[in-house]
Each structure stands twice: as structure tokens, then as C-alpha cells.
Amino acid sequence: MPVTPTYPGVYIEEVPSGVHTITGVATSIAAFVGRARRGPVEEPTMIHSPADFDRIFGGLWEDSPLSYAVRDFFLNGGSEALILRLYRAEAGKDGVASITENDLSLAAASPGSWGDELRFRIEGGGSEDLADAWGLDAADLFTLYVHDAGIGVTETFRNVTQKESPRRVDRVLAAESKLARATTPTDALTPHDPAPSLDDAWKSDTLSSKVQDADKGSNGQVLETASFGTAGSKKGLYALDKADLFNLLCIPPYTADGLVDVEVIGAAAAYCEARRAMLIVDPRDWNDKGAVKTAMASPGTTIGTNSKNAALFFPRLEQRDPLRDNQLGTFVPCGAVAGVFARTDSARGVWKAPAGLEATLNGVPDLAVGLTDQENGELNQLGANCLRVMQGVGPVVWGARTMKGNDRLASEWKYIPVRRTALFIEESLFRGTQWVVFEPNDEPLWAQIRLNVGAFMHTLFRQGAFAGITPRDAYFVKCDRDTTTQDDVNRGVVNILVGFAPLKPAEFVMVKIQQMAGQIAV
Numbered sequence: 001m002p003v004t005p006t007y008p009g010v011y012i013e014e015v016p017s018g019v020h021t022i023t024g025v026a027t028s029i030a031a032f033v034g035r036a037r038r039g040p041v042e043e044p045t046m047i048h049s050p051a052d053f054d055r056i057f058g059g060l061w062e063d064s065p066l067s068y069a070v071r072d073f074f075l076n077g078g079s080e081a082l083i084l085r086l087y088r089a090e091a092g093k094d095g096v097a098s099i100t101e102n103d104l105s106l107a108a109a110s111p112g113s114w115g116d117e118l119r120f121r122i123e124g125g126g127s128e129d130l131a132d133a134w135g136l137d138a139a140d141l142f143t144l145y146v147h148d149a150g151i152g153v154t155e156t157f158r159n160v161t162q163k164e165s166p167r168r169v170d171r172v173l174a175a176e177s178k179l180a181r182a183t184t185p186t187d188a189l190t191p192h193d194p195a196p197s198l199d200d201a202w203k204s205d206t207l208s209s210k211v212q213d214a215d216k217g218s219n220g221q222v223l224e225t226a227s228f229g230t231a232g233s234k235k236g237l238y239a240l241d242k243a244d245l246f247n248l249l250c251i252p253p254y255t256a257d258g259l260v261d262v263e264v265i266g267a268a269a270a271y272c273e274a275r276r277a278m279l280i281v282d283p284r285d286w287n288d289k290g291a292v293k294t295a296m297a298s299p300g301t302t303i304g305t306n307s308k309n310a311a312l313f314f315p316r317l318e319q320r321d322p323l324r325d326n327q328l329g330t331f332v333p334c335g336a337v338a339g340v341f342a343r344t345d346s347a348r349g350v351w352k353a354p355a356g357l358e359a360t361l362n363g364v365p366d367l368a369v370g371l372t373d374q375e376n377g378e379l380n381q382l383g384a385n386c387l388r389v390m391q392g393v394g395p396v397v398w399g400a401r402t403m404k405g406n407d408r409l410a411s412e413w414k415y416i417p418v419r420r421t422a423l424f425i426e427e428s429l430f431r432g433t434q435w436v437v438f439e440p441n442d443e444p445l446w447a448q449i450r451l452n453v454g455a456f457m458h459t460l461f462r463q464g465a466f467a468g469i470t471p472r473d474a475y476f477v478k479c480d481r482d483t484t485t486q487d488d489v490n491r492g493v494v495n496i497l498v499g500f501a502p503l504k505p506a507e508f509v510m511v512k513i514q515q516m517a518g519q520i521a522v
Contacts, residue, residue: 022432022456028342034066065252069335076339097217117150124191250334265304282332308413315369353400353505
């Protein structure tokens with residue numbers, strides 16, 4: 001607000017420039033949904049490496065195709081993954097391992113048989129100063145050790161107590177422990193006898209407490225459609241509502257027959273459209289191109305979706321399984337393909353098709369089904385993306401179409417890079433124009449919008465995101481009296497029209513060769 005002059009002199013006033021820089025969002029955060037050996041349930045957790053997955057979710061597990069998909073994601077260039085662990089308890093059980101001693105009941109922080117390896121130990125000797133400050137006796141304070149023998153991790157909590165205080169044991173574990181939770185004890189606790197070392201204590205049933213057979217945890221049952229929840233419930237798949245952003249969604253098989261329910265795929269595709277993300281659809285138990293052609297004839301029924309925000313890849317991968325003495329097994333490609341997406345985004349940009357000789361599948365010796373050029377051609381025109389083994393290169397992604405990629409549909413969202421570029425721009429502008437809300441809706445605001453959105457689009461143009469050799473050919477931004485009428489202003493609406501010329505992949509390369517006719521000497 002301008003300063004009101006009251007005295008003769010010089011007044012300094014800072015005038016806003018109207019610049020609100022729009023930053024492009026991440027494009028390759030992959031969300032994986034399914035079973036894991038351990039870790040938080042229905043809480044999307046960001047990880048950045050296979051080591052993070054091993055530490056938080058227990059690493060590779062034979063009953064978790066998700067764990068292998070995450071491995072393939074990082075192996076092929078992925079760097080950010082959201083893991084959403086789902087758990088279906090057995091009837092009458094919560095699946096959480098527990099220990100009770102001295103009226104202190106501890107339970108594993110999450111369900112699963114991993115909790116059977118927990119041990120805990122109580123030692124006396126709390127701080128007298130803290131006890132005095134909290135109005136307690138020093139004997140009321142103790143040190144609690146929680147040990148996970150499975151991964152060799154020990155957590156230490158000093159000066160905790162069973163009485164009301166800032167260090168009440170159940171609250172401390174809830175806030176700080178990744179291994180255990182506790183109920184509020186009511187009686188004084190008896191510390192264990194001193195041990196020569198903690199390593200010795202974990203081997204002794206008299207120096208530490210372990211999970212008894214009747215209190216062991218469970219890895220739960222195979223997931224079912226109901227495990228993925230319903231829209232708006234923030235349960236199952238929709239627990240991803242708690243995550244700020246993800247761009248790729250992978251749901252590896254979870255049923256006993258190694259498939260994903262058609263209903264789940266349909267719900268996931270719809271959810272991806274709402275979250276401006278892409279669903280990577282794995283092939284079903286197809287052993288030849290004929291089965292794929294039959295499914296692609298009516299994908300909404302046989303696969304679960306024909307969404308523009310979904311893409312199907314065929315066939316499955318042949319890979320070595322470290323849990324089975326490195327024998328070859330068959331795995332779904334969603335994790336590896338998501339990694340190729342991430343690698344391509346980093347090297348070339350989201351507008352580059354994640355396919356071609358650069359889109360190699362690392363850690364994949366072979367494919368479950370070999371395809372010829374003719375078979376690839378039949379499937380490609382139906383919108384099914386093929387994985388091929390190329391001589392001298394190895395397995396690669398050899399298709400870049402969405403589920404709207406069937407030639408008969410003539411969809412403007414036929415190609416994956418075109419759709420993902422649009423989603424990237426939409427999400428970036430959605431986040432980058434929040435400042436506009438409640439601003440005075442008139443020409444000064446519209447000019448600022450044109451300035452900021454135009455600068456963002458021009459940056460993408462200079463990076464090679466659009467077709468055209470000049471900005472006028474590549475994009476436009478309109479926000480004026482033509483887009484926002486007086487009636488719009490009266491209703492509190494400002495309309496911003498943004499257009500761009502997408503880069504479409506060179507799917508077919510035509511080389512024409514002509515023999516030069518010999519010249520006749522005159």
C-alpha cells in the first residue's frame with residue numbers, strides 16, 4: 001500500500017514486479033502399490049534407492065512381485081519411488097507380533113512375521129535431574145532397548161517412564177521408534193539384570209524378552225479387489241491421496257494366479273486421470289500375440305481400461321531371481337518400464353518417447369515371448385507397446401502408445417510423450433498459478449498471467465519441448481477480454497488459454513532408394 005506522506009523528505013517504496021516464476025514439476029515419481037514384507041501400511045513412503053526399500057520394506061520377497069518391480073525401477077534409471085504397502089489380515093488376527101513383560105506391552109510397528117525377530121530389554125538408572133523436574137523418583141525412569149534380530153538394528157530410548165511425563169514410554173515409541181509401539185503400563189517395571197554387552201543380551205532369554213509363539217505376527221493373505229479401497233476413502237489405492245505428487249502408477253500382480261483384477265485396473269486408470277498420472281499396465285498371462293489381439297479388441301472389458309492415461313506393455317520379462325539361486329523366472333515389466341521412463345525424462349525430457357534403442361531394459365536377459373516385425377506391427381496399431389530383443393542391443397522398449405493408441409480411434413492422445421507432456425504442463429500450471437486466486441480480476445492481473453505463463457512455456461520451447469521453429473509456431477498463451485468476459489468476471493472466473501504444438505515420435509522411418517540412371521554422353 002502506498003505510504004501516506006506526513007513530513008517533508010524522501011520516501012522509499014518497494015513496488016511488486018508481478019513476476020511469479022512457474023517451476024516445472026517432477027515427471028518420473030513412480031508409485032508402487034502392493035504387498036511388502038514389512039513397513040508402514042497404507043502410508044505412501046518416498047524412497048530413493050534399493051537400500052531404502054530393503055531397510056523400510058524388507059527387500060525382495062517371493063510373495064511380493066512389488067519388490068521385484070521396485071528393484072527393476074531403480075536398476076533402469078529410476079530415482080524416486082512412492083511405496084504404498086497394502087495388508088490383508090487373516091481372519092481374527094491383526095498380524096502384529098507382540099511382547100508383554102512387567103505390564104509393558106510392546107507390539108511391532110507394522111504387521112508381518114518380521115516382528116517375530118523383535119526383542120526388548122529394560123535397564124534402570126534414569127537421570128535424577130529429569131526425575132526431579134517431572135516430579136518423579138529416579139527409579140521411575142528406565143532405558144528401553146528394542147532390537148530387530150532380522151536386520152541387526154537396535155533402538156535405544158533413555159529416561160522413559162510408565163508414568164505421566166514428557167517421556168512416557170508409549171508416546172516416545174509412537175514418535176521416535178520405527179520398530180515398536182507400546183501400551184501405557186500401570187505398574188512399576190522391573191529392570192533386567194546387567195549384561196556384559198547388548199550383543200550377549202539379545203542371545204539370552206533371561207537378559208531380554210522375545211516374542212512367544214502365541215504372539216507371533218503374520219504376513220497376511222493375498223490381496224483382493226476390496227483391499228484397494230474406494231474413491232475418497234484414503235484406504236487402499238486411495239491412500240495415495242496423502243502423497244503430494246506421483247507421475248507413474250504401477251500395480252504389480254497380487255493374486256494367487258499372478259494377475260491384477262480388471263476392476264482394480266479400471267479404478268487405477270480413473271484415479272490416474274484425476275491425479276494427472278500415467279498407469280503402466282502389465283500384460284496378463286498371454287503367451288502369444290493372438291491373446292493380446294483378442295484382449296485389445298475390447299480393452300475396457302478384458303484389460304480394465306482404454307484410458308488415455310494408461311499404457312500397456314507386452315510381453316513379460318525373463319530375469320534371474322536371487323531368492324531362487326539366480327534361476328530364471330518370469331516377471332512383469334512395469335517396474336523396468338517405469339525406470340526407462342525416468343531415465344529418458346532425465347536425459348532427454350518428458351516430451352521424448354521412452355522407447356527406441358536408447359530405451360534398453362537393464363537386468364533383463366530375455367523376454368518371455370519373442371516377437372517378429374510383423375507381429376509387432378499387428379500389436380502396435382492396436383495400441384499395445386511391444387518389448388523387443390534387438391541384435392547388438394538387447395531387450396528394449398519398442399512402442400510409445402497409450403491405450404488410446406489404436407489407429408481406428410484417431411485420438412489426439414495416441415502417443416505417450418504427447419500425453420505426458422500435456423500432464424506435465426497441466427500440473428506445473430496448476431501449482432504455479434495458485435497465486436492468482438483472489439487477485440483483482442482485471443487487465444493488470446491478466447497481463448501478469450500472460451507474462452508468467454508465457455515465460456514458462458518459452459522456457460520449454462527453448463528446451464525443445466514443442467514443434468515449430470519460432471515461439472509463435474510452438475505455443476500461445478491468451479488471457480484477456482476475449483477469454484474472460486464480463487460475465488466471467490462477475491462470477492469470479494478468469495480463463496487462461498494455453499496451447500502447444502506437441503512433438504510426436506517418428507514411429508515409422510521411410511527410406512527411399514533410387515538408382516541413378518547412367519548419363520548418355522552427347
